[in-house]
Amino acid sequence: MTRHDPNIRPVIRQLDEAAANRIAAGEVVERPASAVKELVENALDAGARRIEVAIAGGGKRLIRVTDDGCGMTPADLPLALARHATSKIDGSDLLAIRSFGFRGEALPSLGAVGRLTLTSRAPGHDAAQIAVEAGRIGPVRPAAGNRGTVVELRDLFFATPARLKFLRSDRAETQAIAEVIRRLSMAEPSVAFTLSDEDAGRVLFRADAETGDDLHAARIGRVMGREFVDNAIPLDATRDGLQLTGLAALPTYSRGAAVAQHLYVNGRPVRDKLLIGALRAGYFDVLAAGRHPAAVLFLTCDPQGVDVNVHPAKAEVRFREPDAARGLVVSALRHALAGAGHRSSSTGGAATLAALRPEPQPILRPAAIHPAAIRAAWEAQAPMPGLAEAAGFAPAAARVEPEPDPTDAPLGAARAQLHENWIVAQTADGIVIVDQHAAHERLVYERLKAQAAGRIPSQALLIPEIVELGDGADRMLAVAEDLDRLGLVIEPFGPGCLAVRELPAVLGHADAAALLRDIADDLADLGRSDRLQSRIDAVLSSMACHGSVRSGRRLTGDEMNALLREMERTPRSGQCSHGRPTWVELKLADIERLFGR
Structure with a gap:
């Protein structure tokens, strides 16, 4: 940056309207998606029930927004292109804003950096059109049009070509526009939205006006x-x-x-x-x-x-x-x-079914076989009494007898344990597979958190540690009571310094200075800090992991069913402490489809 010579007095100038609009465009219109957002919000503020957006070149060559809102009269059109002219507020109270737009900058900003045409008709008035190119506003002309407004923006940023270098590919800009439309459509479910790409000749997004209770x-x-x-x-x-x-x-x-x-x-x-x-x-x-x-x-x-x-x-x-x-x-x-208790996402079951689905096999056409050969083969396969026992085969001993009315419970009744880690339970309409280590880890973690719900036990330091934090010391002292509840006891120790008297016992030999600086940074950035709680929860999670049922431990039927019942009673038991599912469910109908039944 070039600094001005202090011996030469600079001249203060009033920027012309075109320059002011281009500066405003840099704040309001960052990319084509920003332009679409402003124009669609204007349509919503106009009471539109149907909004159609068409783009070309990722919005760089064309953005057209058509709505069926209240429209504008011919006298309104020049005002709509003037800076800080708006129908949304009267300027008396900037905190009583109930509309999307209110600054009156979007249309003049877009007209300053592109070729903008505005066509509108209000009830009881004829349709009219006005155009602006790189800030030069043309006259109002008669036009044909239905009630509502059509805003057509072509060649965005042609008046400021340097801005074009910062835009991404047409595909990326199109995706950003689609995301804007999706976000706004969720805000206004009673409005119909359509987004189409004129280059591809297809509709990218469509949402008809919703009806019903929710x-x-x-x-x-x-x-x-x-x-x-x-x-x-x-x-x-x-x-x-x-x-x-x-x-x-x-x-x-x-x-x-x-x-x-x-x-x-x-x-x-x-x-x-x-x-x-x-x-x-x-x-x-x-x-x-x-x-x-x-x-x-x-x-x-x-x-x-x-x-x-x-x-x-x-x-x-x-x-x-x-x-x-x-x-x-x-x-x-x-x-x-x-x-939500033990509830887990249904995607786990879908993924499991996808993994179980067999690969398509080639169709083998049988050769012509004499009926006598078929009968001989059938007779040869007929089981003989005592053959399985004589061969040393015995039924698998994996079955677990159910408890009374087991399948009425959400997670069913344990039927087997596979590979000393996976509990298979039968429900009323399917089966549940439980990761015994992950499930028990969550249960132990929730118990440890409940035990630590009061004040976290602390360990007094033999020699208090002095930490210099500057301005951060005052922020830390403001939340000293909250930190004390978590086992961190601090006191003022001169300007900008704190004395650490006690640390949470579960953290062991923690670096007090680093911990305080991290918390102070969080307070400066976010106004609050969950860092200490995070450290404590991480320790509790580790304790839960080591204190839970390990993979490889063989459980009895009663132990497996007790684990299922406790999962049903425990909050957040559908996922372990690391966010992974603790169980998946396979519906009987889906399993039958796997076998073509």
């Missing part, structure tokens, strides 16, 4: 797939004027990346750091490292309780009571997951 669940199933809905837990919790609804997937239905997380605040799709952290905390000890939960969460509150004007693209929000919002998400998720 519109959101129907639309989520259409967008995320029925498999997600079948393996998700419904949420409905309220606290301090906040309401959380939606669907959260079982831990065993996790993903390798955070691609199936959709968060909404008052119907607005957001990528908010606080909410993403709360979602992660809700699945805190039920997911393995590197796995991510899948969820669609709708947080609703009074518009006065959330500020959506903290980012030009409106992708982030700021809550007036952030702890209340985070606490509601975390507690609702943990309560729902605990309420």
Whole structure:
């Protein structure tokens, strides 16, 4: 960066309208998907019931958004292209925002960097059209059109060609646009959405307006797939004027990346750091490292309780009571997951069936055989009395006698133990296969957590350790009471310094200085820290692993059935401490299909 000579006074200039719009476009329109988001949100604010989006060249050459909303009059069209002109708010209260858009920047920004044509008709008025190219606005002209608005954007960023170098391939940009449409469609299930690619001549996404009692669940199933809905837990919790609804997937239905997380605040799709952290905390000890939960969460509150004007693209929000919002998400998720009990995702059974399905075999045509030869072969295969016993064969002794009414229980009755690790149980309509070590590990872990529900036992240091944290010391002292409950006792020791008096006993000889610095960094970045709790839970998980039934141990029938019954009573027993399923179920009908019955 070139610094200005302090001996030469620079001249302050007023930027012209075109330059100001191009600067605004850099904030609002990052890529074609950003343009689609702004235009579709405008259509939703206009009350559209049907929105059609057409693109070409990944949105770089063409974006066309057609809606059946309230439309605009010919006199409205020039105003729609003026900066900070909007029908959404009157400017008197920026915290009472109930619409998607409100800044009045999208259309003029798009017109500054592309070729934009706006055609609209309001009830009781003739249709009209206006065009703008690289910031130069043309006159309003008569046009033909139905009620609603058609916004056509061609050659995005042609006026700022340097921006084109930062765009990705047409395929990648198309995928980003499709993701925007999917997110918005889940926010508005009563609206029909269509996305088509004019280059390929095909429809990429279509969602008709949902009907019925639960519109959101129907639309989520259409967008995320029925498999997600079948393996998700419904949420409905309220606290301090906040309401959380939606669907959260079982831990065993996790993903390798955070691609199936959709968060909404008052119907607005957001990528908010606080909410993403709360979602992660809700699945805190039920997911393995590197796995991510899948969820669609709708947080609703009074518009006065959330500020959506903290980012030009409106992708982030700021809550007036952030702890209340985070606490509601975390507690609702943990309560729902605990309420799921031993439930595990159905995908485990499907994967098991896929693994068991035999490879197709070639069809062998029998040669012509004389009937006498067939009769002789049949007679030769007839069993003789006592033949099996004489050959030394005996029935397998793997069967376990059931307890009274065993198959009425969700996990059924134990019938066998295979390879000293897998318990096979019979249910009313299928079989269940249980990983005995993983299942018992979760049970022991839950017992250890319950025992540590109060104050974590601590170990006093012979010589207190002094840790210098600078500004972080004050943040640490603000949460000293919470840290004390977890067994970490700290005291102020001069400016910017803390004295560590006690450490959690389960951590053994922990590095106190490193632990405090990590917690202080979390507090500075997120406003809170779960690091100490994570360390303690990791130790408890390790203790549970070593204290559980090991693979290779032969169990009696009573022991296996006792394990099944305890799994049914224990929260989160459907997955081990590392997020892997503890059991899978195979339905009898699916097993019969394996054998062509």
